[in-house]
Amino acid sequence: MSGADWSCRDALAGFGAIPTNARVVRDRNRITGAGVTAGLDFGLAMVAELRDRTYAECTQLMSEYDPHPPFNAGSMKTAPPEVKKAMIKLVAEFSHQAQVLSGIAKA
Numbered sequence: 001m002s003g004a005d006w007s008c009r010d011a012l013a014g015f016g017a018i019p020t021n022a023r024v025v026r027d028r029n030r031i032t033g034a035g036v037t038a039g040l041d042f043g044l045a046m047v048a049e050l051r052d053r054t055y056a057e058c059t060q061l062m063s064e065y066d067p068h069p070p071f072n073a074g075s076m077k078t079a080p081p082e083v084k085k086a087m088i089k090l091v092a093e094f095s096h097q098a099q100v101l102s103g104i105a106k107a
Helices: 003-007 009-014 036-050 053-062 081-090 092-102
Strands: 024-027 030-033
Touching (some): 036 053
Antiparallel strands (some): 024 030
């Protein structure tokens, strides 16, 4: 199964969204971030947007934001097959409900 099967990406189109793997996305007058550390990335991107890159990099250095996750399972590209399979199983009902809400699937 693909990453779309566990993350409800297929359902996004039903809500008018375009799925992307980017951590920080600019869409006209909106900027969004996804994921836990992507929130920090989003904050730094906003500092760079509102101030400048050097100031954002100083902010990153001051906060010592230098992530080194203990596992390499942060995306469907890097997660081991058994982790992907377990995740798909864990969120199957949620994925189905998101698809129903978006109009892609029937209840």
